[in-house]
Amino acid sequence: MIEIVPALLAGDRRALARLLTRIENESPGAAEALAALYPHTGRAHIIGVTGSPGTGKSSLVNAIAQAYRAQGKTVGIICVDPTSPFTGGAILGDRIRMRDLAGDAGVFIRSMATRGSLGGLSRTARDAVRALDAAGFDVILIETVGAGQSEVDIVRAAQTTLVVDAPGMGDDVQAIKAGILEIADVLVVNKADRPGVDNTVRALRTMIETGHPVRRGQMTTHHGQVMHLEADPLPPVDDSMWIPPILRTVAPEGQGIPEVLAAVKQHRDYLDQGNHRHQLERHQVEFELLTRLEAALMARFLGALPPQAMTELVDRVRARELDPAAAVEALLKLPKS
């Protein structure tokens, strides 16, 4: 796989497509290519787009991509599709909704579906973004349905995150939205030509004003490990807070899209002030190292377990001879091969 690196760095779309397939399948060759590409990453601006179901994220991504194209920027798009192996693949039809972008050599779109676990998907999505970054795209959009922790992890690869809402969603949607508000850099109320838009904007404003300060720094892994890196010699902390603006769009008509691009640019400028970008990157890298470490520790531990050890413990727990916590203690004490 390493042999495609020069072609990919030169912007060859077929090389890129091949690497993305390897990344998606978690083929071994992908890691080697990604390691070679890594020093060439960090140039693109990465924009996460997430929000509750039914808010029109794909149309919004389509409109944003077209607006960047009109500025002469190249755009890579990763659509993370929450479908399961049960249905056998992408049923969102992103390619249909994004048909306006078809045939444009300055746009590259890739859908990624979950295969097994969303945790794995956030890892492959991050690698896919890196491949697009190394291939030279100016702007990379990652779109995912935002509802759970794992989807939040996916957009954590982004530098600027848009959280999309729309009028007329139910009140448990409000609750979910609250869960992703803390990762929002820009709030977009899409479908703003629908009744109730003022209420939606008002509700978001209240949530932002009454909420605690956005704690971007506090990233947790699946198991809730929070790690705060010690301070090191950094520029003096810039206490200015980014307050997410609330913008209204009607994506299919392009209404409000210039304002979204302006807000993304403002956020990018904000990151470049003080040590904001530095802090964001540290948290992102730390989060990635912790999640990769979890996976590596598990693979190593399970690989060294004596055969039948897990089966025997499962049966003893099932028979209630042993409680689950004690069984894990027993696993940790087993001699490893």
Next chain:
Amino acid sequence: MIEIVPALLAGDRRALARLLTRIENESPGAAEALAALYPHTGRAHIIGVTGSPGTGKSSLVNAIAQAYRAQGKTVGIICVDPTSPFTGGAILGDRIRMRDLAGDAGVFIRSMATRGSLGGLSRTARDAVRALDAAGFDVILIETVGAGQSEVDIVRAAQTTLVVDAPGMGDDVQAIKAGILEIADVLVVNKADRPGVDNTVRALRTMIETGHPVRRGQMTTHHGQVMHLEADPLPPVDDSMWIPPILRTVAPEGQGIPEVLAAVKQHRDYLDQGNHRHQLERHQVEFELLTRLEAALMARFLGALPPQAMTELVDRVRARELDPAAAVEALLKLPKS
């Protein structure tokens, strides 16, 4: 905490409430009490209720609980609330929606909000279900918004899982639904007095008929580890498949609720045939041991790391001197204290 065990086993609600608080706060005493309670669990029938936002899950849980009460059964309810630390707690208002159950000594309701990570929440929800089980409730309902992997993990503690849908949801809701269909034992189309209900039922039927067989056995951890236990001397495999029935309800009117209870009973009877219950329990225990093991390995590893090791590696990755995979390799090779 161990001293409350006898009172809890005798059904003392205050003892139960105290333990649940400890579980939710992940206080150390909780583990000891749970270990002592573990041999007394396994009697309740545990029903998971999940589905997309806006499908009326809380009303459905309310109606189901009332119907069990009318049969003289005691009911425990755990509502898992996807709100974040950002909003500071439960905003779903489950207690309001479930006011019909207030003051009934045969019902116990507890809301649990996410604190940090949903991964942690699926662990605490499972422990909470165990506490209710040991306290003697006949039926335990776990309700959660179903959209991501972590929410799916939460209902994996259940023996029978209801996936709730409603007419008039958007098409990316359909995609999410597909992701949770594989865990459905009973499909409930709630709000069945709304227009479009026939389309919703038809779409679900198509998804079930065209889908691959439901692979309950294939549980993966966050990192996608799948573990298949070797066969051991079991009763001959019963190849009969459970086909999830599709039922229509209007929860606030109680319409369709007797049919839901009948389907749950049928599924329970199905589990008792052949080795279905045995297999389900093994997969559940195995999944729990794997997720607990992940958390334990991480805690142990991070606790033994030399100070500054993580910070230094994060900075080298950020500076692109090292790629993330190489950094994790380096972490694994560090001498431990």
